[in-house]
Amino acid sequence: MRKPLVTVILPAKDAGEYIGTTLETLTRQFDDPVSLKLVAIDDGSRDDTGALMRQYADRFPHSAVLRNPVARGLASARNQGLAHVEGDAFCFLDGDDWMQPGRLEVLRSHLQELRCDFLRTDHVTVTGMQRTLVRAPYPWRDRVVPPRAAILPENEPTMVDYPYAWAGIFHRKVIDAGLAEFPEGLFTAEDRPWIWNLHLRAQSFAVVDAPALLYRRGVSTSLTQVRDRRQLDFVRAMNEVIATVQRDPEGERFMPKAVWTALALSSHHLVRARQMRRGLRGEMKTGIRDLLRTLPADDVAAAVARLDGPRRRVLAGVLRQAGHAA
Numbered sequence: 001m002r003k004p005l006v007t008v009i010l011p012a013k014d015a016g017e018y019i020g021t022t023l024e025t026l027t028r029q030f031d032d033p034v035s036l037k038l039v040a041i042d043d044g045s046r047d048d049t050g051a052l053m054r055q056y057a058d059r060f061p062h063s064a065v066l067r068n069p070v071a072r073g074l075a076s077a078r079n080q081g082l083a084h085v086e087g088d089a090f091c092f093l094d095g096d097d098w099m100q101p102g103r104l105e106v107l108r109s110h111l112q113e114l115r116c117d118f119l120r121t122d123h124v125t126v127t128g129m130q131r132t133l134v135r136a137p138y139p140w141r142d143r144v145v146p147p148r149a150a151i152l153p154e155n156e157p158t159m160v161d162y163p164y165a166w167a168g169i170f171h172r173k174v175i176d177a178g179l180a181e182f183p184e185g186l187f188t189a190e191d192r193p194w195i196w197n198l199h200l201r202a203q204s205f206a207v208v209d210a211p212a213l214l215y216r217r218g219v220s221t222s223l224t225q226v227r228d229r230r231q232l233d234f235v236r237a238m239n240e241v242i243a244t245v246q247r248d249p250e251g252e253r254f255m256p257k258a259v260w261t262a263l264a265l266s267s268h269h270l271v272r273a274r275q276m277r278r279g280l281r282g283e284m285k286t287g288i289r290d291l292l293r294t295l296p297a298d299d300v301a302a303a304v305a306r307l308d309g310p311r312r313r314v315l316a317g318v319l320r321q322a323g324h325a326a
Contacts, residue, residue, distance in 0.1 A: 001034060001061060004035055004037035004086050004087045005036070005089060005108050006030075006037070006089045006107075007037040007038075007039055007062075007086055007087055007091075008026060008036060008038055008092075009039050009078055009085070009091070009093070010026075011077030011078055011081065012040070012094065012096075013043040013045050014046060015096055016045070018095060018096040020052055021098050022095055022096065022098050023052060024056075025099045026038060026093075029099065029101070030105050033059060033061060034061050034062065035105075036060060036062070037064075037087065038056065039064050039066070039081040039085070040057060040066070041066045041068065041077040041078075042065065042066065042067045042068065043071045043072060043073070043077045044072070050067055053065045064084045073187040073190070074186075074187070074190055075185065075187075075190035076185055078092060079182055079184060082175055082181060087172070088111075089108050090180075091104065091107070091170065092165040092166045093166050096216045097166060097213060097216055099211065099213055100214070102211050103210050103211040106210045106211060107119060107168070107208070110142075111169055114142065114208075116144045116204035116205055116206055117170070117171055117177075117203055118147075118168055118170040118174055118198070118202060119169050119207070120136050120167055120206075120208075121136060121167050121168055121208060121213065122134060122136050122212070123212065125215050126217065127217045127218055136159065137158055138158070140207065142206060142208055143206055144205070144206045145206070146203065147159070147200070150205070151200075151254055151257060152253075152254070152257055153257075154260050163192055163194065163195035164191065164215070165182075165191055174198070179197060179198055182194050186237055187230035188231055188233045189237035189238070190237060192237045192240075193240035193241050196244050196245065196258070197244055200244065200254075228276075231272065231276070232280070232287060235287035238261075239294070241261070242255075242258055256302060260303045260306070262291060263292075263303050263304065263315060264307075266291065267311040270285065270315070271314060285317075288318050289318045289322050290322075292322035293322045295324075297323075297324060304325070
């Protein structure tokens, strides 16, 4: 039996309500099911997620279903899947999202033709009955460039602000170069250090058009909807981003972008922290304060000057505590 053309890494926890749709769309990616390998990771589910994974795995000649008795988090579950990649291409998919037919066949063809490390695509958000196209923030299509060329400018959305692991496809040389793994143990914001590392260290990428990936928003089990201790991982994730940029030979050029991102996301998480219990809220503020202390003063001052009034007011207290002018 020939090797698969694309391996799909699909981790999920308690996604039984949606994962049937996700898995069914994988059966419509290639005419020959041998072309796709399914690597499904049941990350501590308490519903029928694992049973559905095993049921659909039987429909693919190449498949593996892994089970974590206790949830390890999205980052670790994706890393588990990387060890089972076969063929020259792989991608990620979340358990509550789905693909239009033929998406992976188109992406695999583009990857082969353009001969680059990875490809990125637009996606469609789904909120109830409403669907919205979200464009990858890069103006050119089918143009192969060094990924670091898509990091700046710091004051506009760029590809490091589009960290969605499922919005594209990757050549296995990304694994061989040590660029595919996520920071182990992160439960949220795991894609932030991952996307920065990818854009700073990979050799080539392009943005292409393809049948859509549909991203379901507002799912109650999604970490974007919860307000518990796992949200504190945002601070560790951003510390890893700053450290990654500092190690880069062009770190000074990219640091203003990283600082802007850190401030914008810190403001967002401080607002979300208002709905946490008091102890967790205090931990979030302390973590953000300590993060801001590590940032270059000049870059912070420049970024704060560009912040809108509401975000500046949210950050004012922790900026002062961190030794920066608010």
